[in-house]
Structures are given as C-alpha cells and as structure tokens.
Amino acid sequence: MKEVAAKAQKSALIIDATDNVAVALQDFKKGDQCQISSNGREEKIQLLEDIPFGHKLAIQFIEENESVLKYGEEIGKMKTAVKKGGWIHVHNMFCERGGGK
Amino acid sequence: MSQTFMGFLRKDGKVGVRNHIAIIPSVFCSAKVAERIAYQVPGSVYFRHPVGCSQVGEDLEVTAKTLIAIGNNPNFAGVVVVGLGCERFSPYELADGIAPSNKMLDTVVIQEEGDSLAAIQKGSRIAREMQQMASKQVREEFPVSKLIIGLNCGGSDMTSGLIANPALGHASDKLVKHGGSSILSEITELLGTEEILARRAVNDEVAQDIMNTVRHTEDKLLKQTQQSSNKARTHLISTGNYDGGLSSVVEKSLGSMKKSGNAQFSGVIQYGHQPKSQGLFLLDSPGHDGEVSTGQVAAGAQIILFPTGRGTPTGFPGVPVIKITGNPKTYGRMKENIDINAGEVLLGNRTLEQMGEEIYQDILEVASGKQVKAEILGHDEQFCITRLP
Structure with missing residues (x-):
C-alpha cells in the first residue's frame, strides 16, 4: 500500500460533502500542505501532525464530544478537541461500539 | 445518456x-x-x-x-x-x-x-x-427499471471502503433513482451500522426488520466466539484495521455499507427469496463472497458488482460479475481480471461521483451484452449455497 500511496498527489479525500474529516491519500509529514477537494471545494490545509495513508485529518475545528463525520455519518465522537489539520484516530476519538483498543 | x-x-x-x-x-x-x-x-x-x-x-x-x-x-x-x-x-x-x-x-x-x-x-x-x-432470440430495448444488481465485495483493502465502495454507491443510487433495483448483503460486514441503516428504511416495519436482521447476525457471532480463549478475536474490528486508519467498527462497516449509496431501503429479503417491489433491498446473508452472490442471483440479480482492493478473479455461472478496484497498483497487476480501475480517484484523476457515473454506464453496457473479464476467462467459482447450522 505504501507504494500506491507514493504515486498519489499530495491530497486527501472527502467522501461525503457533509464530512468534517478527509482521508489521507498518501503518507504526510507535519507541516505538509495537503490538497482537499470535494464538489467544487478546493483548499490546501497545513497538517499539524504526521498523518499516515488511509488515516483521517480534521478539515475544520472539531470540539470535545462533537461527532466525527465520515461517509456523511457519525463514526464516533472526539475525546478531546482537534484543530483543522490535526490527526484523528483512537487516541483522540471514541466509539462505544465494537471492542478493541 | x-x-x-x-x-x-x-x-x-x-x-x-x-x-x-x-x-x-x-x-x-x-x-x-x-x-x-x-x-x-x-x-x-x-x-x-x-x-x-x-x-x-x-x-x-x-x-x-x-x-x-x-x-x-x-x-x-x-x-x-x-x-x-x-x-x-x-x-x-x-x-x-x-x-x-x-x-x-x-x-x-x-x-x-x-x-x-x-x-x-x-x-x-x-x-x-x-x-x-x-439463439434465435434477439435483444430488445428495456428501461433500467428491469435491472436488479447485487452489491458484493471481497479481497478488500483500505481502498475498498475509501474509493470503490462509495463510487459504487453513486452508481447504485442512480440505478435506484431510475426505477432499478439493488441488493446489499454481507450482514457480517454491517455490524455497528444497524441504526444508520434503519434510518434509511422506507417505513417503521422495514426499519425494525433491518435492526432485527443485523442484531440476529451479531448474536449468532457472539455465541460462536464466546468460548474463544483469545478475547481479541471477539472484537468486531482488528488491530490491522486500526493500523490502516479505521478508528471504530462503525467506520469500518460504513465502508462496506456505502456500496448501497444513500437510497432508502424498500425491504429486507430472506435467502432464496425475491423482492416484491423495486428499489434498494437488504438480503440476509453472511459475508462469504460466493454465498452473497448466490443469494443475490436467487433474488433475481442479473449482474453482480464486485469491488476488490487486493484483486480476486472469481465469477458466477451465467451472471456477469463486474470487478472494480480502488487500488491502481492492483489494477496494474490484475488487468486481465479487473473491469474498472477506480484507482483513478486515489491518483486524483477522478472524483467519486465521476467514477460512479463510469460504473453506471458500464452496468448498462454489460447489461446490453458486453462481456466482463470473469465471463470471458470462464470464472464461475461464486455459485455457493449458504448452509444453516
């Protein structure tokens, strides 16, 4: 998968227009500029952390306990607030369903 | 068009x-x-x-x-x-x-x-x-309302939930909007999204059917895994899923569910049964590739749509299985097996909506007689009747 990621443009994918996250289409380093585009919306976001391929980045400020929206649906809530360009994963997001970490 | x-x-x-x-x-x-x-x-x-x-x-x-x-x-x-x-x-x-x-x-x-x-x-x-x-019969023109497609997937990787499935969802939505039918299955891959699915039900009765179908599958899985000495095996999401960027089982299951786009569910159908009307349906079937396709063809599907990130060559006897990959590397390697390269979205050359439109147009071409690669190469492994314990 890493080789696939290397060929992609420096961009992230917004799956649904109502989402507040985008998915990294390649490995990003802190400080990288990431291109997001969705239904006419074109923007460059500066990343605040390293974000690996396939992981989520906030495309706007998301408050503590606010829903994380991907696929136009809630996939969990924030344990702590995240700034635009921040990484969202199990360290700062929770979902009561499913077990695991 | x-x-x-x-x-x-x-x-x-x-x-x-x-x-x-x-x-x-x-x-x-x-x-x-x-x-x-x-x-x-x-x-x-x-x-x-x-x-x-x-x-x-x-x-x-x-x-x-x-x-x-x-x-x-x-x-x-x-x-x-x-x-x-x-x-x-x-x-x-x-x-x-x-x-x-x-x-x-x-x-x-x-x-x-x-x-x-x-x-x-x-x-x-x-x-x-x-x-x-x-051989004497000739093709005639029909509206897409006469089409039923089955939504399946297998050999998934992270591009499946990210690209191929959401793109297929756009195609499924378009078919349903024009009066055609689409069937989502793989209940084992939908755990955690039952409330989201139920919200898309056409009425309360269908919503209840959806909740019962998903919960029944989860109860069955729970019973089968209760005795396991390795508790991590009973989790609905794996360490590999987390490493790949998924943060919850809901997020993982949504990646599978989005093959069905955003359309309303008209009903739930049991294995071996057929829908009584048109629209989007949920078929009660476990996640095995062959069991899913067989249940969908039994329900009347004339074409199966099959996203595969890692690439699988399988087909179904007498029913075209359209293979879609969201992984450009897989397409490069398995060109003889994969029909649609949705990896163009990953490379930034297409949007999900554009890819969905290409998939929709391919469905119409295949319905009109264009053979898919699995048919030409004689792949027919997916016929597999589900067994009940």
Whole structure:
C-alpha cells in the first residue's frame, strides 16, 4: 500500500460533502500542505501532525464530544478537541461500539 | 445518456441480460453429469454444489428455494434439471419450481436413464435443442427499471471502503433513482451500522426488520466466539484495521455499507427469496463472497458488482460479475481480471461521483451484452449455497 500511496498527489479525500474529516491519500509529514477537494471545494490545509495513508485529518475545528463525520455519518465522537489539520484516530476519538483498543 | 439497455424478454415478464441454458443438478451426485452436458453444449452453464441430500429442515428449505430461484433467474433461456433419482430434494420438485417461469425446461434423471453416460447423452441433446432455440432470440430495448444488481465485495483493502465502495454507491443510487433495483448483503460486514441503516428504511416495519436482521447476525457471532480463549478475536474490528486508519467498527462497516449509496431501503429479503417491489433491498446473508452472490442471483440479480482492493478473479455461472478496484497498483497487476480501475480517484484523476457515473454506464453496457473479464476467462467459482447450522 505504501507504494500506491507514493504515486498519489499530495491530497486527501472527502467522501461525503457533509464530512468534517478527509482521508489521507498518501503518507504526510507535519507541516505538509495537503490538497482537499470535494464538489467544487478546493483548499490546501497545513497538517499539524504526521498523518499516515488511509488515516483521517480534521478539515475544520472539531470540539470535545462533537461527532466525527465520515461517509456523511457519525463514526464516533472526539475525546478531546482537534484543530483543522490535526490527526484523528483512537487516541483522540471514541466509539462505544465494537471492542478493541 | 440513455436509461435503457438491450436485454432478452422472458415469458414471465422478466428481462435477462444473458441468454444461457442452465444445467442444474438437484444433488451433488449428479454434478459431474451436469458438468459434462454443459461441456457438450457451449453457451450453457452448470451449477456445481455439494448439497441436495442428507439435509433436513430449514437447511434443506434454503437449498431447495435457492436452486429453484437460480432456475428462475431471467439470464437463463432454458433449464435442464439433472437428478440422480433417490435424493432428498427431488429433481421433479426442482423442475416444478421453475415451471411457472414458462421457460424451456426438461429433467434428466440418471437412475431412470440407466447410467451417467446415457444421462449425459440425453441431457446434451436437450440442451443442444434449447441452445438452438435460444439463439434465435434477439435483444430488445428495456428501461433500467428491469435491472436488479447485487452489491458484493471481497479481497478488500483500505481502498475498498475509501474509493470503490462509495463510487459504487453513486452508481447504485442512480440505478435506484431510475426505477432499478439493488441488493446489499454481507450482514457480517454491517455490524455497528444497524441504526444508520434503519434510518434509511422506507417505513417503521422495514426499519425494525433491518435492526432485527443485523442484531440476529451479531448474536449468532457472539455465541460462536464466546468460548474463544483469545478475547481479541471477539472484537468486531482488528488491530490491522486500526493500523490502516479505521478508528471504530462503525467506520469500518460504513465502508462496506456505502456500496448501497444513500437510497432508502424498500425491504429486507430472506435467502432464496425475491423482492416484491423495486428499489434498494437488504438480503440476509453472511459475508462469504460466493454465498452473497448466490443469494443475490436467487433474488433475481442479473449482474453482480464486485469491488476488490487486493484483486480476486472469481465469477458466477451465467451472471456477469463486474470487478472494480480502488487500488491502481492492483489494477496494474490484475488487468486481465479487473473491469474498472477506480484507482483513478486515489491518483486524483477522478472524483467519486465521476467514477460512479463510469460504473453506471458500464452496468448498462454489460447489461446490453458486453462481456466482463470473469465471463470471458470462464470464472464461475461464486455459485455457493449458504448452509444453516
């Protein structure tokens, strides 16, 4: 998968227009500029952390306990607030369903 | 863009996208004879299975209903039922179940013919004649409301939930919007999203059916895993999923569910049954690639849509399986097996909506006769009837 990621443009994918996250289409380093585009919306976001391929980045400020929206649906809530360009994963997001970490 | 396709009208009003003769064994004992008949008559397809005898109750019911429903699928112009003669599921019961379709139909029973060679000879003559009759039929134009597609997936990687499935969702939504039908299954891949699915139900009754179907599957899985000494195995999401960037089981299941786009669910259908109306349906089936496709073809699907990130070559007898990958590297490696390269989205060359439109147009072309790669290469592994414990 890493080789696939290397060929992609420096961009992230917004799956649904109502989402507040985008998915990294390649490995990003802190400080990288990431291109997001969705239904006419074109923007460059500066990343605040390293974000690996396939992981989520906030495309706007998301408050503590606010829903994380991907696929136009809630996939969990924030344990702590995240700034635009921040990484969202199990360290700062929770979902009561499913077990695991 | 046209909202029609060129298909074969059947006497029961259904429309086939293929015009094959189906050779269906009623029991595993007659599988080889069915296979030999199909080899004698190119244009026919056969359905190898390991069941039809030594089964009881619901398990036998599902086998019977599924085989009958396969025979009724409009992709088949005629059916030759091949029985042994002493099996639990009678070949005549199978033929009686297909008879209402008014398609060409005949039955060959090995023990009545004398031996397997006699049965192959008789069956081949029947299939040959049916094939000649079928070859006279020409395609006519029909609206997409006559199409039913099955949504399946297998050999997934992270591009499946990210790209191929959401792109397919756009195509499914467009088909449903124009009056066609689409079937989502793989209940084991939907755990955690039952409330989201239920919200998309057309009414409260369907919402309740969806909740019950998903919960029933989860209860069954829980029972099967309770005794496990490795507690991590009972988690609905794996360490590998987390490493790949998924943060919850809801997020993982949404990646599977989004094959069905955003359309409303018109109902839930049981395995071996058919939808009573048009629209998007949920079929109660476990996640096995073959069991899913078989349930969908039994439900009437003429085409299967199949996202695969890592790449799988499998196909279904007499039913085109359109392979889509969201991984450009997989497409590069498996060009002879994959029909649509949705990896263009990953590379930034297409949006999900544009990819969805390409998939939709491909569905219409395949429905009108364009062969998919699995058909041309003879892949037919996906026929696999589900078993009940």
